[in-house]
Amino acid sequence: MNKIKQSIEKSINKQINAEEFSARLYKSMASWCDVNGLPGCAKFFWAHGDEEMEHMMRFVKYLNNRGGHALFDAVEKPQQEFKDITEIFELANKHEEEVTKMINDMYAIAEKEKDYATCNMLQWFIAEQVEEEALFGECLDTIKCAGKTNIFLADQAIAGKE
Ligand SMILES: [Fe+2]
Ligand SMILES: [Fe+2]
Numbered sequence: 001m002n003k004i005k006q007s008i009e010k011s012i013n014k015q016i017n018a019e020e021f022s023a024r025l026y027k028s029m030a031s032w033c034d035v036n037g038l039p040g041c042a043k044f045f046w047a048h049g050d051e052e053m054e055h056m057m058r059f060v061k062y063l064n065n066r067g068g069h070a071l072f073d074a075v076e077k078p079q080q081e082f083k084d085i086t087e088i089f090e091l092a093n094k095h096e097e098e099v100t101k102m103i104n105d106m107y108a109i110a111e112k113e114k115d116y117a118t119c120n121m122l123q124w125f126i127a128e129q130v131e132e133e134a135l136f137g138e139c140l141d142t143i144k145c146a147g148k149t150n151i152f153l154a155d156q157a158i159a160g161k162e
Pocket of ligand 1 (some may be wrong): 052
């Protein structure tokens with residue numbers, strides 16, 4: 001197979017950085033939950049941060065397998081303070097929607113370049129983003145339904161989600 005095109009290599013390297021940022025954002029949210037009496041939400045976000053690192057590694061391995069070079073750039077500092085858990089899930093939801101857009105844009109580039117191997121690799125991420133958006137949407141609904149009075153029940157429910 002031909003060496004990966006530069007435009008695609010560049011977009012994958014950008015996504016490697018974005019996935020690492022997602023991991024750090026969710027770990028930052030997990031840490032906030034840890035110190036604000038929400039162990040269930042903390043568990044959810046720690047685990048989700050690990051998942052984002054797995055996403056990152058998928059891109060790293062794919063790019064290197066295709067004759068490219070996966071690069072580790074500086075990672076932006078994630079938000080560290082939050083108003084409340086509703087804000088956290090609203091931000092997480094918005095973030096996943098942005099990631100979906102990034103993946104779709106990558107797909108468009110790969111398609112334009114007729115790089116069908118990359119299209120195929122990205123199919124996994126397209127399906128994954130459907131799952132992620134559904135999951136984070138569910139969590140936000142749970143938090144909103146629970147309100148302040150039932151926050152401990154919502155925290156327990158979210159602990160079991162993955
Ligand atoms: Fe991801
Ligand atoms: Fe994600």
